[in-house]
Amino acid sequence: MNRLRAAIAMAVSTLCIASLVVPAHADPDAVARAKSDLERIQQESSAIDQDIIEASARADEGASKLAEVTADLHKQQEKVRAMASDLGDIAVVQLQSGGLDITAQFLTSDSEDSFLSGLATIQNEANRSNASLQLLQVEQSEADTLQAEADRTNASLKADLAAKEELAGHYAAKEAEAKSVYDRLGAEERERLRQLEIQRQREQEEADRQARLAAQQAAQQAAERAAAQTPTTTAGEDTGTSQGEPAGTPAGETVAAPATGSSSRALTAISAATSKVGSSYVWGTSGPSTFDCSGLTSYAYRQVGISLPRSSRAQFAMGTKVAKSDLQPGDLVFYYSPVSHVGIYIGNGKIVDAANPRSGVRITSVNSMPFSGARRVG
Incomplete structure (x- = not known):
């Protein structure tokens, strides 16, 4: 009995001591606001980043053209x-005076023969000079055209460089805003924010899984109905269906077949990209040591001889469209609407991307950002 009382007393004592320590609780409103702000800032930063990339590309092209x-x-x-x-x-x-005074030439000549001979020589030289003058005028006009083109190219280059600098300032301001939002959170609020993101990604993964199952079931049911309704045909009869043309595909849109295995080039591109994990994010760069998002994807595919445009917006027009349910390693995965970010799918629900100056080149979930589409280029 005494031992029981002692145990109870110790438990009560421990409870009392613990009750003196007031645990810090995350402010749910603060976490929700921070989550909303950070998502907004990330999308806005991503859009500015693409504007910088495109301005940089134009400036590079302009500098090359100007040279x-x-x-x-x-x-x-x-x-x-x-x-x-x-x-x-x-x-x-001739150019300065408009011609020669023939009377003066005659009066100063020693003889008629001398005058005629000299006049013929002068006429021949005048004809040659006139032709040369006309050719000179043509060549001078070409020089004037080139000068005007150089002036226009130089003005455009200066405008693109100025735009790039202005956008860089906007991007830095967005990064500072994101840091300010994050710095306002306490340790427990930051952890709550992290858990909410994990939860969101898991919910999206489950939604994707359910969508795949529903699509598979619908396809199976459609196949079973088609098999039941298709009459028996003899050899050579036309069933009215074009083989190899999937039903429901919009006119003019090419859709990649379901994944059966990545190409060797796609796998090599993945290897090139993942080897850069931990590298710094610097807008307007495409390797070999620093990258922006489309810089990483273009670098990776450049290693296997595939040339991609420098912006994610332009890359979104490359290759063939891929459904999210049919992703395979090597596919380019795009985010936000309009598109402003790109990564490379590496399998198992993960991508490698150059995120931002805070994260650099990383491996993250395919659902870490709002998915907008995918393309197969390898």
Whole structure:
């Protein structure tokens, strides 16, 4: 009995001591606001990031074009200078005075023969000079055209560089906003935020699984109905169905067949991308040590000889459309609407992507962001 009383007393004592420590509780409203804010900021940052990437690509193309046009302009200007120096004194006189005074030539000639001979020589030279002058005018016009093109290209390049810098400021502001939202949360609130994200991803995975099962059941039922309704046909009869053309496919839309195994190029691209996990995120870069989202995907597929555009928006137009239920390793997976982020599906519900400056290149769930579509390019 004494031992029982002692045990009860110790339990009560422990309970009393524990009751003196007031546990911190996550503020559900603060967590909900932070979750909403962070999701909004992430989507806005992703869109700005793509604008930066496209401005950077235009600036790179503009710089390359300006170099080519400038080189052509210098060659043309040198050609014009050489032609001008080759015209000779008569062409210069014609250009400046508009012609020669024939009366003056006759009066100053020693004889008629001398005058006629000299006049013929002058006429020949004048004809040659006139042709040369016309050619010079054509070449000068070409030089003027090249100069105008160089001026336009240079102005466009400056505008793209200025836009890139302005967008970079907007992107930095979004990153600072995200950090501020996260820093306001306490440790327990941050953990609650993390658990909510895990829960959301699991719910999405379950919804995807149910959708796949429903699609499989619907396909099986449709096949069974078709088999029951299809009359027996003899060899050579036309059933009215084009083989290899899936029912329900919209006109003009190509849909990839269900996954049966990734190509070797797709697997090599995955290897290239996953080898960069932990690398830093820097907008406007595509390797080999820093990446933005579409920079990582273009880098990975560049290793297997496949050239992808530099923005996720442009990459979304590549390859063939893939249903989420038919994803296979190597497929490009896109997020948000309109599209502003891309990663590479690596299997088992995971993608590799270059997320943002806070996360860098990482492996995460295919459901970590709002899914908008997928493409098969490998």
